[in-house]
Amino acid sequence: MATVLLFVAMPDYDGAVTQATNSGAATVPTRRGRGEKSSPTIYDIAKLAGVNPSTVSRALSKPGRVSAKTQKIIEDAAEQLNYRVNPFARALPTGRTQTIGLIVADITNPTFFDIIRGAETTGSARDYTLVLAESAESPETELTAARRMLSTVDGLILASPRMDDEQIRALASDKPVAVINREVDGVPCVVPDVNKGISQAVRSLAANGHHQLAFVAGPPLSWMSRRRWEGVQAACDWYKLGAVRLESSKPTVDGGRQAARDVLGSGATAVITYNDLLAIGLMQELQAAGVRVPDQISIVGFDDIFGADFTTPALTTVRSPLGECGSRAAALLLDMFLGNEGPVGVVRVDTELVVRGSSGRLIA
Amino acid sequence: MATVLLFVAMPDYDGAVTQATNSGAATVPTRRGRGEKSSPTIYDIAKLAGVNPSTVSRALSKPGRVSAKTQKIIEDAAEQLNYRVNPFARALPTGRTQTIGLIVADITNPTFFDIIRGAETTGSARDYTLVLAESAESPETELTAARRMLSTVDGLILASPRMDDEQIRALASDKPVAVINREVDGVPCVVPDVNKGISQAVRSLAANGHHQLAFVAGPPLSWMSRRRWEGVQAACDWYKLGAVRLESSKPTVDGGRQAARDVLGSGATAVITYNDLLAIGLMQELQAAGVRVPDQISIVGFDDIFGADFTTPALTTVRSPLGECGSRAAALLLDMFLGNEGPVGVVRVDTELVVRGSSGRLIA
DNA sequence: GACAATCTGTCAACCGGTTGCCATCTATTG
DNA sequence: CAATAGATGGCAACCGGTTGACAGATTGTC
Structure with a gap:
């Protein structure tokens, strides 16, 4: 089974305060020869700002939890050090991975291309990364891929699933799931009419x-x-x-x-x-x-x-x-992440005929 | 900037002992209603096997470090619990993420499709995940994407890079880098002749x-x-x-x-x-x-x-x-991960004419 | 049988954030 | 001016693996 990860957009450090000043020269501050110590951490920021690491963590991820003054000091320090969150360190305690899974039948099928694009774009806007996996048209492969992915992503989009409704609902009971190109009771779906x-x-x-x-x-x-x-x-x-x-x-x-x-x-x-x-x-x-x-x-x-x-x-x-389908599905997921159990109904999008040369008057 | 992550293959738990018995019914052992406690950990295995967690860790990732007997006991326990490593927990202390970055000029350009496929397949064989990013034909975007990616991946493939040789070498001095469709001195390249x-x-x-x-x-x-x-x-x-x-x-x-x-x-x-x-x-x-x-x-x-x-x-x-290019580039990277500084020369692959109907005799 | 060399498993520290709980400090109110 | 609620920052535990250091067990050697 093949799984593809679409790393949509890497936030500057947290999606907040995105404007990075291009002040100095474009030099990478931490140039390390081999594999020595790496990027700055919240501890470095804490030291520089003269506060506790936990305060740094709050300043960068819990808006409003710290005073405006401290916030500013910390943000400045973060920028000065060119800080980036370590996504692994964040994912470990929280379980939140900032990723959305997408399973398609066949990566090489251009049909799915627009779906991928749509989901990616919408996810990207909220700093989510898209992870792609392939089912090769097999319900078993699809289920395996879905189960494995589910532990690594915050939510899952199934484009044209081949498995049972029952299995889909089982997955959906575990983490947020959205379905494209199919209607499944109890699971939010995006279906072209x-x-x-x-x-x-x-x-x-x-x-x-x-x-x-x-x-x-x-x-x-x-x-x-x-x-x-x-x-x-x-x-x-x-x-x-x-x-x-x-x-x-x-x-x-x-x-x-x-x-x-x-x-x-x-x-x-x-x-x-x-x-x-x-x-x-x-x-x-x-x-x-x-x-x-x-x-x-x-x-x-x-x-x-x-x-x-x-x-x-x-x-x-x-x-x-298709692009809209992908985008809508991602939006549904993002909504569910915010706690909106919301309507699990079917989102319908319109289809239209594009007339080109392969159809026309029958010449008997 | 858009970044795509190709999650190539998720190993059963470590790439070793891949045969999972489909013994019981296809039930998910840990069915948790909301977001309670998740998958089994090495601590669960340790308890079940009656050993120390560190021994479990070694049994699962350092072949030969523990006795065959203990190894067997631990593997059995791991299988019984349907254990999967937590990639985040592993990446945190080691820095190894089991991912390879790939930057292409345009995700929608089918040219890159085969490159992606090739890199994915080869990475997959060694349990590496492929992360994709897009440069939109812009050297600046490409550099930014490359820098950001570099902190999250073990190595980077640049397909048709648009930035300077100098910039590429700078990246390569940080982590393993391979280039496709271009020759850069001092960096391993794969170029169709x-x-x-x-x-x-x-x-x-x-x-x-x-x-x-x-x-x-x-x-x-x-x-x-x-x-x-x-x-x-x-x-x-x-x-x-x-x-x-x-x-x-x-x-x-x-x-x-x-x-x-x-x-x-x-x-x-x-x-x-x-x-x-x-x-x-x-x-x-x-x-x-x-x-x-x-x-x-x-x-x-x-x-x-x-x-x-x-x-x-x-x-x-x-x-x-193109598929071969992607595959070769990934192979180069995998080689470098193993410590082979090896030859940083240019790998050349052959091109051939495919004659179809759009070329032929000139009819004056 | 004594002693060294090798194996094997345990202990504990660490990776870099997050978060519940608590102690201050400030502001509001009577 | 005292009492109290709310805002703010610090402490420490925790997420789940990894790994250096070390001790006990095993094996081999003379």
């Missing part, structure tokens, strides 16, 4: 003369794959299109190529895939087989990942605001 | 009837951009092609689009770009302007990133073994 985007896609396809649509599904354990299929079915019902569901071996470009055969066999003239990777692979394979896109078959992906507009024709896709 | 790949590219272009070539450069501070341009010049000399160097505003798809105008103005029929992102943007813009690729203009990128084969035609590119 696919209906709008799917409606737009199917309406557009119907308007372009399509009558039979195929949906290439994602991983069987993916809640979101089921959800998208339901959305496609509902929209097809409404717009009077036939809809058929096809399996994919894996939610990648390669999986998309492999699905081409089934798509052709299905007789559908329009395809919506579980994600963009599948759409791209499918388009490549169809074009290689001489099928013209979109003249003969229209293709619509999901997510609008990096590279979706590299293809010719560029990929039409239902964009999920 | 671009000559082979460029030679292949230029030879192939010459053979296809091209006489005038343009190189679209990358960031001015990029050592590798200069190096590639030198390689292109040398190869063009050899194969008797004219070569002209064009600037780009930024090394992205957008920068590539903007460069299209200059490319057309240069009269070149073949283009090599600093990286694939530029090549893709350039190709999009040229095609939009009605230029046929590769019939009128051949395009060759650099790196072979994710998505390079999404385009139509697929992108011909000089592949750098």
Whole structure:
């Protein structure tokens, strides 16, 4: 299992008083040859400021606990010494690590990229570090990773979890947990509302003369794959299109190529895939087989990942605001850290159709 | 500044005895409601095994320091309690954090993805966590990030650094540092040898009837951009092609689009770009302007990133073994951790041309 | 069997912050 | 002016491992 840690932002020393004067030359004060004594500690500050170390600790982390005068003296001393808290020393007694865990199915999948970015940005704003781990689409690996992480982080974000609702709730009973791309009772979730985007896609396809649509599904354990299929079915019902569901071996470009055969066999003239990777692979394979896109078959992906507009024709896709999902999930966690048990409901974000060249009028 | 931490692999408790028996049910032994007492400690093990905590510590981290018998007893106890070391507690007295820092110019640039992967995989094998930070192409940001990271990691990898050689050496005098995509005297470096790949590219272009070539450069501070341009010049000399160097505003798809105008103005029929992102943007813009690729203009990128084969035609590119670079750099660091000051020379890895559809015979 | 060399486990100090409790000191009020 | 509440700083214990120093046990040697 691979785990990635996104060190979002290292606070100057505590997130307070962030303005560091660039007064002197840009020299590092403590230049030590080998591995001798390292950075200044609160004890050094205490000595310099003529107070007790505990007072320094309070001045730097408990706003208002010390008098304004002492506060100032200590802050000056801290700045003079170029003090940085030792995160390990802080984490030891408190258990607070200033980190948020994020588990994704596959680090190399660009879909997760925006989620990571979003979570990182929001965490960063509050001096939280993001730790990434990978589940490789396996519920077991995911659970193991989650358990291990949980001891090291203050909270956990699960992007597209593959494990049971029950297991997720168990984790959530231990530390704050937020879920993306899935609804789990009793756990705060951030879920793109696919209906709008799917409606737009199917309406557009119907308007372009399509009558039979195929949906290439994602991983069987993916809640979101089921959800998208339901959305496609509902929209097809409404717009009077036939809809058929096809399996994919894996939610990648390669999986998309492999699905081409089934798509052709299905007789559908329009395809919506579980994600963009599948759409791209499918388009490549169809074009290689001489099928013209979109003249003969229209293709619509999901997510609008990096590279979706590299293809010719560029990929039409239902964009999920992945960055917002990551950001919202992180915000939920940050909220819970503050003690707000708050609403554990579902946060919904909107999806929208991005029309590019891979979908269009059916030329019979 | 954004910093990402790649938590590569969390060892079972110390990397030794990794087989965890899945004996009982999959219940978490310490189920605590709120934030009560957490995981088992070496003190718990000591009590259970009837020895002193320090003996437990030694048994778990200093192989051979305790008798085989005691070792066994302690390991059994540790397993029974499902013990995991507390990384914070360990880092505090030792300073060893089991982490490697990696600074890249841009987290969203897929070029760095393979480097990250490579470093992560290699670090992972030795139970090291990877910490990522972003420099946003700024030497100042990079230096700040590097300084901050340095106090938290055991060693640092700089992928495509933008700061001075001098600054890099200063960092390296503090803790182990390895550099990728650049040569810095006195610091271990991993550098793709671009000559082979460029030679292949230029030879192939010459053979296809091209006489005038343009190189679209990358960031001015990029050592590798200069190096590639030198390689292109040398190869063009050899194969008797004219070569002209064009600037780009930024090394992205957008920068590539903007460069299209200059490319057309240069009269070149073949283009090599600093990286694939530029090549893709350039190709999009040229095609939009009605230029046929590769019939009128051949395009060759650099790196072979994710998505390079999404385009139509697929992108011909000089592949750098980025994954290997990351992996090698991490290996260098791990070596230095073991006390091997070793050779601080340059590790060279090979590049090769990947011929796809965007380059070919010039059709006048 | 006496004595040295080697093993093995224990003691205690330490890493650098945090925090409950208490002693002062100051300010407010009667 | 005395009594009292609140603000402020100090003391010391603690978080969970690590490690140098040392003593007791074991083994080997002559």
